[in-house]
Amino acid sequence: MxxxxxxxxxxxxxxxxxxxxxxxxxxxxxxxxxxxxxxxxxxxxxxxxxxxxxxxxxxxxxxxxxxxxxxxxxxxxxxxxxxxxxxxxxxxxxxxxxxxxxxxxxxxxxxxxxxxxxxxxxxxxxxxxxxxxxxxxxxxxxxxxxxxxxxxxxxxxxxxxxxxxxxxxxxxxxxxxxxxxxxxxxxxxxxxxxxxxxxxxxxxxxxxxxxxxxxxxxxxxxxxxxxxxxxxxxxxxxxxxxxxxxxxxxxxxxxxxxxxxxxxxxASARLPLVAPPLAREHRLYQADWLLRFYGFDVDEIAPADGTTAAGAGMLDLDIDPKLAWALRHPERFPVDINHAPREMLLRVPGLGTRNVARIVQSRRTGGLRVADLARLRAPMAKVLPFVQLLDHHPRRQLDDPVRLRARLAPPPRQAGLFG
Known part of the structure; x- marks a missing residue:
């Protein structure tokens, strides 16, 4: 050659x-x-x-x-x-x-x-x-x-x-x-x-x-x-x-x-006939990020007790692991954006490390409202059910996590002409 x-x-x-x-x-x-x-x-x-x-x-x-x-x-x-x-x-x-x-x-x-x-x-x-x-x-x-x-x-x-x-x-x-x-x-x-x-x-x-x-x-x-x-x-x-x-x-x-x-x-007969869904790889990368930068541990992300929708030891494929954790723990929410410690802000679905840093910096000069949060370009539909601001309270949205999950989870993809 x-x-x-x-x-x-x-x-x-x-x-x-x-x-x-x-x-x-x-x-x-x-x-x-x-x-x-x-x-x-x-x-x-x-x-x-x-x-x-x-x-x-x-x-x-x-x-x-x-x-x-x-x-x-x-x-x-x-x-x-x-x-x-x-x-x-x-x-x-x-x-x-x-x-x-x-x-x-x-x-x-x-x-x-x-x-x-x-x-x-x-x-x-x-x-x-x-x-x-x-x-x-x-x-x-x-x-x-x-x-x-x-x-x-x-x-x-x-x-x-x-x-x-x-x-x-x-x-x-x-x-x-x-x-x-x-x-x-x-x-x-x-x-x-x-x-x-x-x-x-x-x-x-x-x-x-x-x-x-x-x-x-x-x-x-x-x-x-x-x-x-x-x-x-x-x-x-x-x-x-x-x-x-x-x-x-x-x-x-x-x-x-x-x-x-x-x-x-x-391929050997010992291998699976089909590949795992790529969504599983994606969710593992998201979970890895939570381990490294958001203060989560493995027991919180992938509990052994089978409380995830995907079953014991598996990550949910339809929603990201941070949102899945939040829906399993509605008692931890809503988080008061103006007073909660940084560690808890990092657990709010939709808030990343940069936005949390900006929130901590901004609230030193006064209370934050919905408009202030929107200027951070955070995904408001995901964030608002889990936070409390001066002009916002999620009221009773967290009383029904199943319904909230159905609203926040992306709809299943429809197969097109080429599958």
């Missing part, structure tokens, strides 16, 4: 990895590089940084050869797919060529396991090393790391990459035993712990350096992330979120990405 043919195969093989993140990437000035902006193309994915910038990354696998036989993976050893493999020099040249043409701002590089974990990790690290040291590449690099790789290789990866990620794939060891027997959750978390320790140690070392002295290089300054496949095994949403909460708390992950299982060619 020539490089273009390899790119077609290995860019397509990389599309199943959802954890293509770019927080930590530096801004580029097209006027200084002679470029005219970014464009989409084969192998290019678009990610968003925390400040809202869209960043284009070359997203490829080093190879889709793999010695593992994970049932849910299209690149498993028993899969009958077209195989390809880049050399490290080919990946370096592709990255530099795309970057110089202003197509991309960085590289997202993953790989199947070839020979063993150490050998594969050496190849990934060599790409990043060559870009940084041989070509003074200042763009963003995100490397997938191999849990079985030696700690020295993880250390080298973090010196060259902005972000590292290790995919847990499934939330429980039972799921891995059934569908990915070569993978071990304890080893994956051990590697995550190694990365966390090195990130924290690097930060401490930089802080200890006196002003004016040369600081040691950063270790994976954009942190680490992971991905979980949803719907390939029997794990419910509660199990998924419990695993995520544990990863955030113990390993300081920047993001957990959720990828709805997609049926693959020559």
């Amino acid at each position: 020539n490089v273009t043919e390899k790119l077609a195969v290995l860019a397509d093989a990389a599309k199943y990895d959802a954890s293509c993140a770019s927080s930590g990437a530096a801004k580029r000035d097209s006027s200084k590089t002679g470029g005219i902006g970014s464009t989409g193309g084969m192998g290019i994915c678009h990610s968003y940084t925390p400040d809202g910038r869209c960043v284009s990354l070359l997203k490829i696998l080093l190879t889709n050869f793999c010695i593992f036989d994970c049932v849910y993976c299209v690149n498993r050893v028993s899969s009958n797919v077209r195989r390809a493999r880049f050399t490290t020099d080919e990946v370096v040249r592709l990255t530099l060529d795309f970057y110089k043409r202003n197509y991309i701002e960085g590289l997202f590089l993953s790989s199947g396991i070839i020979r063993n974990g150490d050998y594969t990790m050496e190849q990934l690290v060599e790409v990043a090393r060559s870009l940084r040291e041989d070509h003074a590449f200042g763009g963003y690099i995100h490397l997938k790391t191999i849990p079985d790789a030696a700690p020295e290789l993880l250390a080298a990866a973090g010196r060259y990459a902005d972000r590292l990620s290790i995919n847990v794939e499934l939330p429980t060891q039972a799921g891995l035993d059934a569908l990915a027997p070569e993978k071990n959750l304890q080893k994956i978390r051990g590697a995550m712990g190694e990365v966390r320790w090195r990130i924290e140690d690097g930060k401490a070392a930089r802080k200890a350096v006196r002003r004016g002295s040369a600081k040691p290089p950063r270790f994976a300054p954009a942190g680490q992330s992971t991905q979980m496949i949803i719907g390939a095994d029997a794990a419910d949403d509660r199990s998924v979120l419990q695993s995520s909460a544990n990863l955030y708390g113990n390993y300081q992950l920047r993001r957990v990405y959720y990828s709805a299982f997609s049926p693959i060619p020559d």
Whole structure:
């Protein structure tokens, strides 16, 4: 194969990895590089940084050869797919060529396991090393790391990459035993712990350096992330979120990405015949946001007692998890916008962190009314049943949560000509 043919195969093989993140990437000035902006193309994915910038990354696998036989993976050893493999020099040249043409701002590089974990990790690290040291590449690099790789290789990866990620794939060891027997959750978390320790140690070392002295290089300054496949095994949403909460708390992950299982060619009989609804993936992302930024815990979002409409351990698909919690707890409402603490304002359906910050700031100068809330462009139909203002009280709307739910839930979609 020539490089273009390899790119077609290995860019397509990389599309199943959802954890293509770019927080930590530096801004580029097209006027200084002679470029005219970014464009989409084969192998290019678009990610968003925390400040809202869209960043284009070359997203490829080093190879889709793999010695593992994970049932849910299209690149498993028993899969009958077209195989390809880049050399490290080919990946370096592709990255530099795309970057110089202003197509991309960085590289997202993953790989199947070839020979063993150490050998594969050496190849990934060599790409990043060559870009940084041989070509003074200042763009963003995100490397997938191999849990079985030696700690020295993880250390080298973090010196060259902005972000590292290790995919847990499934939330429980039972799921891995059934569908990915070569993978071990304890080893994956051990590697995550190694990365966390090195990130924290690097930060401490930089802080200890006196002003004016040369600081040691950063270790994976954009942190680490992971991905979980949803719907390939029997794990419910509660199990998924419990695993995520544990990863955030113990390993300081920047993001957990959720990828709805997609049926693959020559699928095993152990896999579902149909993909889970994409709404489930969307609700998990919303629930993840509540865990990270809104002060909720897993028991509140996905209770084990079956009080959700979807059943024990599952998120409702027709309404978002914050609204679902509010409807299950009408005794906590209405919330007095002018006096409630920030923590309770964050639990009001329809109010995000920015609007809550603006409310807290605005009410210092006087009481807020409905018109003041409307100026924040909050979704008033969702917010008003749960709040009290100087000129508004929801009266008895919360006395009938079932009726309120029916009013706030979006109507079911009607199938059109093309389904």
